[in-house]
Amino acid sequence: MTGQVRGVQLARLLGQWHALPGRRRSPDYAALAGAVRGLLADGRLPLGVRLPAERELAEALRISRTTVTAAYRQLRETGHLASRRGAGSWTMLPGNHRVASTGLWTPLDDREMIDLGVAALAAPPQLLAAARAAAEDLPRYLGGAGYHPTGIIELREAVADGYTARGLPTSADQIMVTSGTQHALDLVLRLALAPGGSVLVESPTYPNALAALAGRRARITTHGLAADAGGWESDLLLGSLRQTRPKLAYLIPEFQNPTGHLMPASLRERVVAAAHAVGTDLVIDESFVDLPLDGTELPPPTATFDRHSRVISIGGMSKPYWGGLRIGWVRASAPQVQRLAAVRVGVDMASPVLDQLVAVHLLADAKAIVADRRTQLAAQRDALLGALAHRLPDWRVTVPRGGVTLWAELDGPVSSALARAAEEVGVRLAPGPRFGLDGTLERFLRLPFTLPAADLVEAVGRIAAVRYDLDRTGRQRWREPAVIA
Known part of the structure; x- marks a missing residue:
């Protein structure tokens, strides 16, 4: 169980539930049940939450208890609610579901789904050769225990060399290898943020970072990014740091996820200076730093301006x-790396040696692999932009200078409704509210360009059709798998 939602809280989440598309064609109880399923679909109402009593919700919504009773009955019939006399009613899912790679609940038979919820590429062809070479290297490690809390030396040196090549001198002692970037963030939060600590994040931002912060019960404040190519409003960002004085700030300066913005060097320097002045540690997510497009030149790494281990x-x-290669890292001062290693021992001990050896061979061939990726991504991005301009010309999209995602401003606050409708035609979307707090960002949608161009064009065609239907038909059809962000 994850707790209980009160009547006034659920009423606030439901918002204008009686004004949803198709409302005039549905009785009150059906519209209310549909709105609750909608909250499940966009992740604002998780599994195992006890809903308010019928009388309490009726008073909060200022409707009859009979309407709430009928809505709860329909939710039980569709498998979205479980009730026990005298104990209450809890949100749940219908049967035959699994958790997809996006963290969303999805049916078992979704092989034909075009998944735009995942912003990641398929594996490069060089991966198999790297895996074979890694297997040949493995015997020299088999005589030891296999535990390397900071990572094997070959990989730490390769990662450090990458930072040095970007103009940030780095030694292997400043690198800790992790089981992916998300694991790196989790370890940093365990070390640097006490439960309930204050954190500043961008809005929108990476949903799994928000999940990690929620796990630490962090008090989150946000800096809203502008929709245009500039992204960060420098005075507002620096003002937020000075006014809120957070313990941590989590930022994505290279091709920000999901907007694709690139932070200029001048702002990076000012952010580091402001963070030092107020005692804030900066966690800089560089997941997309290798993927500039169109010859975009990268500013210096943010840590270049750091003189105080902030x-x-x-x-x-x-x-x-490749996302299936769970290799990430942390770059920090050598003492911080040692403290992270001490924290890590209580979590997972070390990353797999074989995976690290695969990473060493891939990084040795990084120049060719990444060049191919950039060419591939640029072509797929242009195909997606062309399809959007043709089929959804009222949507506003700023062309990103790198990364793997478009952040589209829609022609109305319909992101969650569109995502639910798109599921019906075989397209999985990540609606705007997943990238923010409190259900905001309904006018936005993240669209990755990591799939083949033909799939992207097909997906846009299907999205355009259901977007048109949202205005024409009104009746909401609910796909059985509830989506939980």
Whole structure:
């Protein structure tokens, strides 16, 4: 169980539930049940939450208890609610579901789904050769226990060389290898953020980072990114640091996820200075740093401007190489790396040696692999932009200078409704509210360009059709798998 939602809280989440598309064609109880399923679908109402009593919700919504009773009955019939006399009613899922790679609940038979919820590429062809070479290297490690809390030396040196090549001198002692970038973030939060600590994040931001912060019960404040190519409003960002004085700030300066913005060097320097002045540690997510497009030149790494060990950089292999290779890293001062290793021993001890050896061979061939990835991504991005311009010309999209995602501003606050409708035609979307707090960002949608161009064009065609239907038909059809962010 994850707790209980009160009547006034659920009423606030439901918002204008009686004004949803198709409302005039549905009785009150059906519209209310549909709205609750909608909250499940966009992740604002998780599994195992006890809903308010019928009388309490009726008073909060200012409707009859009979309407709430009928809505709860329909939710039980569709498998979205379980009730026990005298104990209450809890949200749940219908049967035959699994958790997809996005963290969303999805049916078992979804092989034909075009999944735009995942912003990651398929494995490069060089991966098999790297795996074979790694297997040949493995015997020299088999005589030991296999535990390397900071990572094997070959990989730490390769990662450190990458930072040095970017203009940030780095030694292997400043690198800790992790099981992916998300694992790196989790370890940093365990070390640097006490439960309930204050954190500043961008809005929108990476949903799994928000999940990690929620796990630490962090008090989150946000800096809203502008929709245009500039992204960060420098005075507002620096003002937020000075006014809120957070313990941590989590930022994505290279091709920000999901907006694709690139933070200029001048702002990076000012952010580091402001963080030092107020005692804030900066966690810089560099997941997309290897993927500039159109010849975009990267500013210096944010840690270049750090003189007081205030910047902890995290990155990994998932975006430029393959998400199935769970290799990430932390770059920090050598003492911080040792403290992270001490924290890690209580979590997972070390990353797999074989995976690290695969990463060593891929990084040795990084120049060719990443060049191919950039060419592939640029072509797929242009195909997606062309399809959007043709089929959904009212949507506003800023062309990103790198990364793997578009952040589209829709022609109305319909992101969650569109995502639910798109599921019906075989397209999985990540609606805007998943990238923010409190159900905001309904006018936005993240669209990754990591799939083949033909799939992207087909997906846009299906999305355009259901977007048109949202205005024409009104009746909401609910796909059985509830989506939980």
